[in-house]
Amino acid sequence: MAQLVKVQNFVVSSDGFGAGEDQSLDRPFGRADPGSMFAWAGATASWPNRTDPGGSRGLDDYFTRDFAHNVGAEIMGAHKFSPYRGPWENLDWQGWWGDEPPFHTPVFVLTHHERPSFTLSDTTFHFVNGDLADVLRLAKQAAQGRDVRIGGGATTIRSFLEADLIDTLHVAVSPVELGHGVSLWKTPDELLDRFHLDVVPSPSGVTHHLFWRK
Template structure:
């Protein structure tokens, strides 16, 4: 069966995956871009946005695992847009006409709307479904390839709590946010069901990988 994966998910030292006060101008609230500066510096990211430059090394190598063998993504409403996006029929996400996903994307929301086809192979579908049901729909669309759970922290937490994530790459960024949405709440003992590996990067972040243990 295809795997369920989380990639390049950044959290602060105090466990926040996004800041407080998300808006159209501040997708991560008061955190700004601080959670993702490590990624924005990589050669992979520069290639993704069509700009020369960027750094190689560990951060780049791990960031590149984002796309291979992924056939669909699941994301939460807060990753797709700011509060109230469902009231704007023209809102099509943060990423412009050519989003980086290149697969079907299933947005978990109570506000259903028709699918939105974008350039590059991304189609946004809108589901009001619990994690297991959403995963079944995404797996069918993925055609045997893996499904990525893209965030935000509430969605990743829900899939972890349901025991549905096979592999997770979390990047611990050495900042303190103090407020926002935490990833780890309610997941006490998660490490007992996973093999956990950590590696520190010269950029200052720590890459933590969780691989669900076999039976």
């Protein structure tokens, strides 16, 4: 089985924004409401942050259930990891996810401001400054034959798409319109020269977009 590079459960607004502008400590998604964008995922039985039993086991649950399946490493942009810009003033910040991050694999954070690796539960964060192909090589090695997730944000996914390094994408388009923010695309049609696309409307209101290479 080939080792895939994939985007999974990435949510954008109906107009293609992965987050709003003005990210801050209180607003990891900037001027976008993550509650409305991620409601479809939070309602499923397999949502990693679910604390009570129950949850839906229909279409949307296949996507949250597949999140960890055969994934051996993640690459994320600096802004997915942290609201801070510029050199680290201290090393107190360890991500948004508390003591039990939902990744359970090595995670490579793309940054111009490197810092030592650290481990929380079974997730180890590495900080890397290099071109995308080199970082991907590191992540593939760390994944030990399993797939590599490109975790976002939108700018990071765009960079990997421009470098033609992505094999499959699952993007959930939410019915919320943002107007402006961090753009993944103007329209999903931008990818149709290189990818097949299944468009799958869900009863929850999001429309799953599934791309794989031609």
